[in-house]
Amino acid sequence: QVQLQESGPGLVKPSGTLSLTCAVSGGSISSSNWWSWIRQPPGKGLEWIGEIYHSGSTNYNPSLKSRVTISVDKSKNQFSLKLSSVTAADTAVYYCARIAGGYSSGWVGYFDYWGQGTLVTVSS
Amino acid sequence: QSVLTQPPSVSGAPGQRVTISCTGSSSNIGAGYDVHWYQQLPGTAPKLLIYGNSNRPSGVPDRFSGSKSGTSASLAITGLQAEDEADYYCQSYDSSLSGSKVFGTGTKVTVL
Secondary structure, three states: OOEEEEEOOOEEOOOOOEEEEEEEEOOOOOOOOEEEEEEEOOOOOOEEEEEEEOOOOEEEOOOOOOOEEEEEEOOOOEEEEEEOOOOHHHOEEEEEEEEOOOHHHOOOOOEEEEOOOEEEEEOO | OOOEEOOOEEEEOOOOOEEEEEEOOOOOHHHOOOOEEEEEOOOOOOEEEEEOOOEOOOOOOOOEEEEEEOOEEEEEEOOOOHHHOEEEEEEEEEOOOOOEEEEEOOEEEEEO
């Protein structure tokens, strides 16, 4: 059973960089899956941030692309999110998730395993 | 400003059937991209409910069913139970601009 666990600071200052890590257990990050970040502002809906394949290939939400970097660390079986120039609008619960299917599932696939989520607040 | 529109809320009595619509356009559902559905219980992460328009993962009760037609998709819950009270989201791919995975606006199901 694949398990994902997000970790990182719960408070980030405005204009700073949000950094989160997702540790994968029960499976290999080098498997034929994409790995993704999704966020949910308090009381609002879900927003896809981006995804990465173990080869390093990435796809990003065009609305966030200029501020987002997703990377993978195969030696630690984890992947990470960096979001720069944050504002209060970036306050949200951030989820990491696995996308079912192989390389062709990039962009169009669905999320079969999710982390529990971590709340990140942007405030001074 | 999601490109997939869902009704904000639907409700029904225990045992009844409710449906949730997910309305898109020619750049997402209408272009043939699959629709997937998630259930989010209060305070928890979303859970995959339906994938590939109408397929249920192992462990999901057959009370849940999905369909797609034209530029819309639907999730039906038959024999509504108290434990079904949750938020539901559709998800697909939109090919406009540079392309993106997109979620629906979300629907709160209330069991009366």
